[in-house]
Amino acid sequence: MENKTNKNGDARLMKGNEALAEAALRANIDAYFGYPITPQSEVIEYLTREVPNRKEIKTVVLQAESEVASINMVYGAAGAGARVMTSSSSPGISLMQEGISYIASAQLPCLIVNVVRGGPGLGTIQPSQGDYFQATKGGGHGDYHLIVLAPASVQEMADFVFDAFKLAEKYRNPAMILADGALGQMMEKVILPEAGSLPKAPAPWATTGKPKDRDHNIITSLFIQPEEMEKVNLRLQEKYEAIQSEVRYEEIKTDDAEILLVAFGLSSRICQKTVDLAREKGIKVGLLRPITVYPYPYARLKELANQVEFMLTVEMNAGQMVEDVRLAVEGKVPVYFIGRMGGMILSPEDILHKVESVKEK
Amino acid sequence: MEIKVDELAGVKYTAKDFASDVDVKWCPGCGDYSILAQVQRSSPDFGERKENIVWVSGIGCSSRFPYYMNTYGFHGIHGRAGAIATGVKLANPKLQVWVATGDGDMLSIGGNHFIHLCRKNIDVKVIMFNNRIYGLTKGQYSPTSEKGKVTKSSPFGTVDFPFNAVKLATGAGATFVARSFDRDPKHLQDMINRAAKHHGAAFIEVYQNCPIFNDGAFSLLTEKETKPDNVIVLEHGKPLVFGANKEKGIKLDGLNPVVIDLSDGKNSVNDCWIHDEFDDNPTRVFLLARFSDIPNFPVPIGVFRQFSKPTYDKDYVQQISDIQAKKGAGTYEKLMYTTNIWEVR
Ligand code: SF4
Numbered sequence: 248m249e250n251k252t253n254k255n256g257d258a259r260l261m262k263g264n265e266a267l268a269e270a271a272l273r274a275n276i277d278a279y280f281g282y283p284i285t286p287q288s289e290v291i292e293y294l295t296r297e298v299p300n301r302k303e304i305k306t307v308v309l310q311a312e313s314e315v316a317s318i319n320m321v322y323g324a325a326g327a328g329a330r331v332m333t334s335s336s337s338p339g340i341s342l343m344q345e346g347i348s349y350i351a352s353a354q355l356p357c358l359i360v361n362v363v364r365g366g367p368g369l370g371t372i373q374p375s376q377g378d379y380f381q382a383t384k385g386g387g388h389g390d391y392h393l394i395v396l397a398p399a400s401v402q403e404m405a406d407f408v409f410d411a412f413k414l415a416e417k418y419r420n421p422a423m424i425l426a427d428g429a430l431g432q433m434m435e436k437v438i439l440p441e442a443g444s445l446p447k448a449p450a451p452w453a454t455t456g457k458p459k460d461r462d463h464n465i466i467t468s469l470f471i472q473p474e475e476m477e478k479v480n481l482r483l484q485e486k487y488e489a490i491q492s493e494v495r496y497e498e499i500k501t502d503d504a505e506i507l508l509v510a511f512g513l514s515s516r517i518c519q520k521t522v523d524l525a526r527e528k529g530i531k532v533g534l535l536r537p538i539t540v541y542p543y544p545y546a547r548l549k550e551l552a553n554q555v556e557f558m559l560t561v562e563m564n565a566g567q568m569v570e571d572v573r574l575a576v577e578g579k580v581p582v583y584f585i586g587r588m589g590g591m592i593l594s595p596e597d598i599l600h601k602v603e604s605v606k607e608k
Numbered sequence: 609m610e611i612k613v614d615e616l617a618g619v620k621y622t623a624k625d626f627a628s629d630v631d632v633k634w635c636p637g638c639g640d641y642s643i644l645a646q647v648q649r650s651s652p653d654f655g656e657r658k659e660n661i662v663w664v665s666g667i668g669c670s671s672r673f674p675y676y677m678n679t680y681g682f683h684g685i686h687g688r689a690g691a692i693a694t695g696v697k698l699a700n701p702k703l704q705v706w707v708a709t710g711d712g713d714m715l716s717i718g719g720n721h722f723i724h725l726c727r728k729n730i731d732v733k734v735i736m737f738n739n740r741i742y743g744l745t746k747g748q749y750s751p752t753s754e755k756g757k758v759t760k761s762s763p764f765g766t767v768d769f770p771f772n773a774v775k776l777a778t779g780a781g782a783t784f785v786a787r788s789f790d791r792d793p794k795h796l797q798d799m800i801n802r803a804a805k806h807h808g809a810a811f812i813e814v815y816q817n818c819p820i821f822n823d824g825a826f827s828l829l830t831e832k833e834t835k836p837d838n839v840i841v842l843e844h845g846k847p848l849v850f851g852a853n854k855e856k857g858i859k860l861d862g863l864n865p866v867v868i869d870l871s872d873g874k875n876s877v878n879d880c881w882i883h884d885e886f887d888d889n890p891t892r893v894f895l896l897a898r899f900s901d902i903p904n905f906p907v908p909i910g911v912f913r914q915f916s917k918p919t920y921d922k923d924y925v926q927q928i929s930d931i932q933a934k935k936g937a938g939t940y941e942k943l944m945y946t947t948n949i950w951e952v953r
Contacts (some may be wrong), residue, residue: 283742295761419666
């Protein structure tokens, strides 16, 4: 899923939130609806600043009265066939869950960005990965999934906007970028995707009036008859099955690894350093980084379970993805966990220490 | 400092008794400091023991308020303070319940809960700090920002119209509606004290300066030189006059308020509109509330209206005791065995 980048190398130093917003403009989004919340308010600020400056851009940017309003505006625009997105941070994403469930049921494409902060509750504005369960297991009510991409760099904050829309439109399903406060706020070099290089999938289902050649179409998530409701659910499940083929992950030094670290997003960046530190000491550590956390790379982890002594899952939460790793390896190897919460971040040395202490057991 | 003797318990309070030991963390010069000070100074006069007072808030700069009050506190959810306060009041109607909120918290996401708190006339007192900006998220426009306002999220000016909070509260059915300033300590204390004595949904809008993100939003109304010509103080039974020498007045011409010159010999104070805060009909409140939207009209502060109406919390308790008086108190056995029952063998 390579994105076309500007041939002249449009490289800039940008904040993650701004790179994401710029990528959204280059993806020709029709609309953005959002509400300020730290640590992602730069997204709406960037968009409102940039849109009027660029003649070629016709994006609607609206600061809603709440996240509940934002997601329902997204629902409306998506139903009308627009390429539409919203962004928020954890408490705001919780507020959106009702709307997200309806959008998933009504099978509409859209992008929701969660720049995660520490929770539960109002929590802290510091980065966290505490929303993994919410993002990957549904979040709202009913049997549904989002397609979830977990960036680990400012580059990916930009790239995944394109990838997420591609997938959302291909499967008519809401997609999520699951970032965190650090990725949103940190500055890195980024090569921006080429503007206008993301063709829009046709949306014959959109509420664009009723042409003669089309059936009456009502966007709804209400199917009161159980037989019909089950059919809708089966169709959704079939779709999620097809989405499994979109799984993406990155492997670092797994060829000869005897110990495997599993981490996504910011934690995977820290783990890369741990891999190097461990190898300096002669401990063969590798890293698997899920890029999509839904769909999840269960199959690859199952294979790696035949090769390594144990796995260590590293997360900025109380241990959420570790459950998926355990599911994947089916008890073949022990799976350990190390994490910190509430906006605290592990150091590469903390992780190495954990590797060593498990090894000595 | 006034000292209030609590007849019930013989407890004497001063303002200090209502200050908590938590460091106050608003920006230097923030208008919130004054609001906090006026509440603390007024609290000894409420005639309530401090353990019977609860401050509830939502999210925003203003919502740090409960930490700073030495009473019970509840730092709630964004926009939900009205609903949380309703829960507190109904669970224990003996408590005096206050809400500290802002224009963002109460009028954006909290709008729904706010209007229903007013509609139900729940005995909760709401102080809304209106700085016309989102302070906590660092300077985006709020639902009270004036049209065309340039902020971080409206770099070319807002296109939406602001709420007039006094109109909103009145329309929703609040039974006490007032407005004051952070920069007018005496007046603000007076409004707080009167809200404390009111039974029912009470609303005070406090114009508050945010020196960091919206400095000077109300300076025309608070600076010595400009205040007399731009502010009109509402007092019950008194004519609507303003100006440094009270040389201007407001006359009601049908449903149209007009500014009249009292010094030109053509008009006198007898022509002026007499403020009646107990007016049953809210029409005049809407006319008054509109002043702040009309150019060259003075902005009213004071009590716009107060009237008495049964409160939800009282009526609810009353309803239960009436039914119990008629039918006797319920018991678990009665509930389980007096309706249709059958035995499964
Ligand atoms: S941001 Fe504005 S309202 Fe908030 S504490 Fe600072 S000065 Fe006060």
